[in-house]
Amino acid sequence: MSRRLPTAGPQGARPHAIPRNGSDLCVLTTRLADDALILGQRLSEWCSNAPFLEEELALANTALDCLGRARFLYARAGMLEGKGRDEDDFAFARGPEAFANLLICELPRGDFAFTLVRQFLFDSFDVLYLRALADSTDDALAGIAAKALKEADYHLRRSQSWMLRFGQGTEESHRRAQLAISALAPYTGEMFEMDVLEARLLTDGIAPDRAALKTPWQIRLSETLSEAHLSWPESCGNISGGRAGRHTRHLEALLDEMQAVTREMPGLSW
Amino acid sequence: MSPALSHEEIFAGRIAADERIEPKDWMPEGYRRNLIRQISQHAHSEVIGMQPEGAWITRAPSLKRKTVLLAKVQDEGGHGLYLYSAAETLGTSREEMIQALQSGRAKYASIFNYPCMSWGDVGAIGWLVDGAAIVNQISLQQTSYGPYARAMVRICKEESFHQRQGYDIMLNLCRGSGEQIAMAQDALDRWWWPSLMMFGPHDAESAHSSRSMAWKIKRQSNDELRQKFVDQTVPQAEFLGLRIPDPKLQWNEERGHYDFGEIDWEEFARVVAGDGPCNAERIDHHVRAHEDGAWVRKAMLAYEERHR
Ligand SMILES: [Fe+2]
Ligand SMILES: [Fe+2]
Numbered sequence: 304m305s306r307r308l309p310t311a312g313p314q315g316a317r318p319h320a321i322p323r324n325g326s327d328l329c330v331l332t333t334r335l336a337d338d339a340l341i342l343g344q345r346l347s348e349w350c351s352n353a354p355f356l357e358e359e360l361a362l363a364n365t366a367l368d369c370l371g372r373a374r375f376l377y378a379r380a381g382m383l384e385g386k387g388r389d390e391d392d393f394a395f396a397r398g399p400e401a402f403a404n405l406l407i408c409e410l411p412r413g414d415f416a417f418t419l420v421r422q423f424l425f426d427s428f429d430v431l432y433l434r435a436l437a438d439s440t441d442d443a444l445a446g447i448a449a450k451a452l453k454e455a456d457y458h459l460r461r462s463q464s465w466m467l468r469f470g471q472g473t474e475e476s477h478r479r480a481q482l483a484i485s486a487l488a489p490y491t492g493e494m495f496e497m498d499v500l501e502a503r504l505l506t507d508g509i510a511p512d513r514a515a516l517k518t519p520w521q522i523r524l525s526e527t528l529s530e531a532h533l534s535w536p537e538s539c540g541n542i543s544g545g546r547a548g549r550h551t552r553h554l555e556a557l558l559d560e561m562q563a564v565t566r567e568m569p570g571l572s573w
Numbered sequence: 574m575s576p577a578l579s580h581e582e583i584f585a586g587r588i589a590a591d592e593r594i595e596p597k598d599w600m601p602e603g604y605r606r607n608l609i610r611q612i613s614q615h616a617h618s619e620v621i622g623m624q625p626e627g628a629w630i631t632r633a634p635s636l637k638r639k640t641v642l643l644a645k646v647q648d649e650g651g652h653g654l655y656l657y658s659a660a661e662t663l664g665t666s667r668e669e670m671i672q673a674l675q676s677g678r679a680k681y682a683s684i685f686n687y688p689c690m691s692w693g694d695v696g697a698i699g700w701l702v703d704g705a706a707i708v709n710q711i712s713l714q715q716t717s718y719g720p721y722a723r724a725m726v727r728i729c730k731e732e733s734f735h736q737r738q739g740y741d742i743m744l745n746l747c748r749g750s751g752e753q754i755a756m757a758q759d760a761l762d763r764w765w766w767p768s769l770m771m772f773g774p775h776d777a778e779s780a781h782s783s784r785s786m787a788w789k790i791k792r793q794s795n796d797e798l799r800q801k802f803v804d805q806t807v808p809q810a811e812f813l814g815l816r817i818p819d820p821k822l823q824w825n826e827e828r829g830h831y832d833f834g835e836i837d838w839e840e841f842a843r844v845v846a847g848d849g850p851c852n853a854e855r856i857d858h859h860v861r862a863h864e865d866g867a868w869v870r871k872a873m874l875a876y877e878e879r880h881r
Contacts, residue, residue: 340636344631347630347631347639347643348631350623350627350630350643350646350647351623351624351627351628351646351858351862352862352865353862353866354862354863354865354866354867354869354870355866355869355870356620356650356653356654356657357654358866358869359623359647359650360647360650360651360654363643363644363646363647363650364647366643367640367643367644367647370636370639370640370643371640373636374636374637374640377636390636390637391635391636394635394636395634395635414865415865415866415869467876468872468873468876469872471875471876471879472871472872472873472875472876473868473871473872473875475868475871475872476868476869476871476872476875479868560631560632561631561632563632564632564633564634564692565634565635568750568752568753571749571750571752571753572745572749573634573635573638573692573742573745573746573749
């Protein structure tokens, strides 16, 4: 049984110098933190709802990795911003319009197939992205990426093996996975979208080129799908807007729940 | 030359010598059944116990608390796994045990039939419920059945972190605003008595106690363990500045222990019999998750079959 302790919080993060393009970097760091937090929150919803106990623990591990990553990134974003905001200010004191996560992270957990297909689509991107980010000229971000990469590799091995089990398991698992793929496909394009801000950071060697990751991602995707006897929809459109704070209604509901206690009793320490 | 000893005599001799009984050893049928009942009940408690706190992971008021709580609840799932495995060494299966739980034949700790209504309750559960569980489980490290004893050793290592996280939540509330202090007191008011009930009926009334003690499955009596819990918890409440909801609670110099009031045994019986505030909800939740997961388990088996 694999069980890991929660990753150390941002207390463990070393202070790094703040680079010239600090405000761009702060935005990117917050985006990545939001991705991790919102996905981690969705995964944590599985607690006591998983199909069996071993999977219960594995989902919790993945959620813990996401939360740990979010905490490191928020701490770094707060430092870059220099206004004294801590991780909880980012997580609990912002509304949906201020969150910049990818939409794919906020979609409700759905059934087990939906959660694991989402995880596979994200993990297979995440591994590529983190590998590139680990070479960032920003040491702090590179360090967080290198650590997260080890975890993401493991997440991907797991979610990929579930793709095979779904696809080659039973008729029902195949059908459910196929439905999840069709529902999620339109949200995958956003992972590869560059905007001017990330383009500037790319020029400075800080941010990876998301667009360049699409081909390697597609290769892995089609290999896995064909091994699993699953298919990608012929045409699937592209739904995005998370980076600009344009979210599905699901994020609002997620935040209503996540922030329930702190909104009811604001300004307190917990 | 003395005649060969019977199985029963060898077994009794090993129990008397405080030796561990292992899965391959001969054991009386009653011993085996008693253990399956107790270990599976313990496993179910770990798993059902994930629900009340688990429902607060998504609402935990800071990222640190969220992380720690998720890790804690994950631990409980791990405890469930160790214990199901320990019970399986006695010739039952996880599926059988789950059926017994869902049909009401097997019990789990009644404490989890109380609702977890506030963030203060999350603190109180870690502090009191895990605190009581530790007292019980430390004692069970000396239980006579090897796999159960070893599971307890592993589990106890993790439990102290559970209690600390709960106590830390309480401490934070008690050093906070008036509202937060009230939240902590309210949680203690509701969880104190159910926590004392966790140790079960008085020794004289305990259905399984005397046989379990004779077999050294249980090493200390319900009342002894309850006293130990009260003695260690009262100073902790004092440190928090909270009031324990028992007018009879008082230090007894002569005994060197705290005296405390009588448990409401009618409430205890009601909750054990299935009539607590959340009995139906807890089992329904377990059944729903298990049924929702049926297709996943089938798919996994089919896949393994194919790739054997
Ligand atoms: Fe436990
Ligand atoms: Fe515990």
